[in-house]
């Protein structure tokens with residue numbers, strides 16, 4: 001039985017391990033941290049449970065498709081609830097829009113803000129659904145080996161959408177700035193500005209309004225735990241606190257890893273760790289992308305996060321609450337163009353205990369706050385604190401309550417932690433953005449061009465950032481490995 005060693009236990013690595021074990025490989029995962037899941041890890045403290053990374057469960061069909069490949073359904077592992085409202089967006093004091101759980105109700109909310117917008121929204125969503133069906137049911141399941149993968153009769157019909165942007169198309173139809181920012185919000189998950197994201201990616205709007213927002217009981221970490229169970233049942237060995245320090249190459253092939261100073265022999269290597277970091281584990285001549293290549297890439301943002309235990313129930317917020325009460329465009333520029341700490345940041349707050357009693361003690365609330373940031377900024381404790389105060393001022397004013405005095409504890413996570421915990425390049429949170437020039441075959445490759453039996457997976461490869469893409473990336477690389485082995 002061929003032995004494959006996997007670096008890292010993020011969602012893409014875990015997913016790939018299941019496919020590879022099912023295909024008959026002897027699979028072992030080496031994870032540097034104490035716990036598995038990578039950016040989707042969990043923090044437990046004083047009776048509170050926090051998802052440290054992903055909190056939005058979108059595209060339930062992708063999760064179903066993953067589990068069905070193993071004869072399972074998500075409900076074999078976790079309970080899923082469709083959230084209603086899906087989320088609320090604050091634009092100021094007493095100024096907010098609630099996004100409910102059906103397109104009909106969302107259209108009504110739009111119509112109240114901008115007369116005539118509900119009909120436009122339905123038209124926009126029909127195109128978004130069409131794109132979703134093309135992209136998620138087909139295109140994203142292609143391994144990015146050749147540009148020809150993208151050429152089909154259907155995609156040729158859509159070619160214009162690669163040369164327009166989500167930002168442009170949204171603004172053509174909608175004038176109200178609040179509606180514009182709500183429609184631009186989903187593509188932020190892809191890691192780039194709406195004005196730089198091809199219009200075809202409006203399929204994210206279908207994921208948002210068409211399919212809805214879900215919550216797995218106990219949080220997104222339930223997904224990680226489920227894949228772990230699946231993987232172990234298929235025979236995968238998962239080892240934690242195992243830092244991979246080097247990939248040794250002999251005669252053009254990776255022959256062993258150095259893990260915590262010990263040699264681990266292997267037939268094949270798959271890395272789900274950040275791509276740039278993985279290549280630094282190789283001698284320079286075996287790296288296929290230069291420092292200059294990475295410098296030029298548009299990385300997805302990093303983030304400043306706070307995980308907060310509150311000693312009371314928080315009012316006037318939802319499971320997912322967005323604070324778009326400041327200039328969306330200006331914050332975007334400070335992430336993507338000028339790379340600086342934002343003067344007035346947009347932020348996102350999640351209170352999972354609003355719908356899931358299992359994640360906080362009774363009468364208390366678990367709060368997660370996220371500010372998107374440019375990667376590579378100077379990250380020091382004083383700045384984190386300054387930003388906590390900044391967003392708390394606005395939070396208290398907008399939601400009309402005092403919360404700071406009810407903080408039992410708070411932990412922060414930012415650029416330096418992304419680097420130290422995940423070996424993330426410049427402390428990126430979501431990998432590499434999905435811009436036109438970083439889409440599909442233009443992304444870093446799943447297979448090394450310099451080391452025969454070295455493969456990559458995860459959010460810096462295809463299809464891109466997010467939990468559903470990570471599941472797909474694991475499937476794609478496992479398929480590619482199998483194909484290569486047969487040849």
Ligand SMILES: Cc1cc2nc3c(=O)[nH]c(=O)nc-3n(C[C@H](O)[C@H](O)[C@H](O)COP(=O)(O)OP(=O)(O)OC[C@H]3O[C@@H](n4cnc5c(N)ncnc54)[C@H](O)[C@@H]3O)c2cc1C
Nearest residue numbers: 008010011012032038039054055056244273458459466467
């Ligand atoms: C704050 C935040 C919020 C997010 N929100 C959402 C959301 O709401 N919805 C959504 O769908 N997605 C969201 N995402 C994105 C999603 O979480 C990621 O795209 C996905 O989890 C990435 O998985 P991955 O397998 O690519 O890599 P990772 O999760 O980064 O896994 C890589 C693993 O490799 C390990 N590793 C690195 N170097 C070594 C080494 N030398 N030796 C051994 N192990 C090593 C790391 O410790 C890590 O465990 C969010 C991400 C973040 C950070």
